[in-house]
Amino acid sequence: MRDHARSTRLRRSTAATALLACLALLAGCNDDTEGGGSKNATDAAKRPAAKPTPTWDTRPGSVASVGDSITRGFDACSLLSDCPEVSWSTGSDVDSVAARLLPGDAKQRTWNFAKTGAVMAELPAQLRAATVKRPELVTVMIGANDACQDTVAEMTPVADFRADFSAALTGLRRALPKTQVYVASVPDLKRLWSEGRKDPIRRQVWKLGICPSMLRDAQADHDRANDRRDQVQRRVQEYNSALRDVCTRDVLCRYNGAVYDYRFTGDELSEWDWFHPNKEGQRKLADLAYQVINRRDDA
Structure with missing residues (x-):
């Protein structure tokens, strides 16, 4: 048991x-x-491995420029003519951005798609044309003509300006995910008026219709004229805020507010219109751009 x-x-x-x-x-x-x-x-x-964050290349192998008359070198070499060879971005006869970045003969690796008189609404088409060349760097300088209208009422609304710039940058990014973008701020148009109004010859030239919203009646000092100039200046500042905001959302886009802050002198402006940069002014714009483009991400 x-x-x-x-x-x-x-x-x-x-x-x-x-x-x-x-x-x-x-x-x-x-x-x-x-x-x-x-x-x-x-x-x-x-799960796929996380993609590394793109880093800025301080030595891109090709440069395309888009924008308006400043980038075309308008009135820098002769009266009422473009002079792209002295363009701050891709010019070959000035110490341009491209000349500093691309050693040797860079003509086969630089393209200027800017157009005199262009406004922001035209930027998407300019960038589409630039993508065909597949540049490694695109420089953008546009917006002055959006403010330089016959009247302040005709200036491009800020919302439209922002939407067109955003669409342009989005289109470029879809076509060329790795292309870097440098965006220059719109210059201080009121500063240009303040500098040029001292000369009677300049005031006569401005009567031909150069940026009338700012430069018309250059000697007028009444409240209505001052208010008009202040409205143009505020609109330029708002344009620059839009450029900065849209650009900073793109890791491969760098915005430069120093162009607006720079105080151009008479020695840096065209002798024909005292408004557009001359060859020396173009060189200064290249200096300002190169400082930003050449800055290392870890600096």
Whole structure:
């Protein structure tokens, strides 16, 4: 009897031990599943690795420029004519951005798609044309003509300006994900008026219709004239805020507010219109751009 009871207890103990072992094993499996063990490891293996953040290349191999008359070198070499060879961005007869970045003969690796008189609404088309060349760097300087209208009421609304710039940059990014973009701020038009109004010859030239919203009646000092100039200046500042905001959302876009802050002198402005930069003014714009383009991300 005692042997039979002992045998029964042994069988029960063995069964209990086996049951406990099974339960422990099951619990372990459940813990791995719930705690992120083998299942999470499998899921992690299936997930694609995070893409590295693009870094700015201070030595791009090609440059395309877009924008308006300033980038075309208008009135820098002769009266009422473009002079792209002295363009601050891609010019070959001035120490331009392209000349500094691209050693040797860079003519086959630079393109100027800017157009005299262009406004922001034309930028998407300019950038579409530039994408065909697949440049590694695109420089953008546009917006003065959006403010330089016959009246302040005709200036481009800020919302439209922002939307067109955003669409242009989005289109470029879809076509060329790795192309870098440098964006110059719109110059301070009121500063140009303040500098040029001192000369009677300049005032006569301005009467031909150069930026009338700012330069018309250059000597007028009544409240209406001052208010008009202030409205143009505020609009330029709002344009620059839009340029900065849109650009800073793109990791490969750099905005430069120093162009607006720069105080151009008479020696840096065209002798024909005292409004557009001459060759020396173009060189200064290249200086301002190169400082930003050549800045390392970790600087």
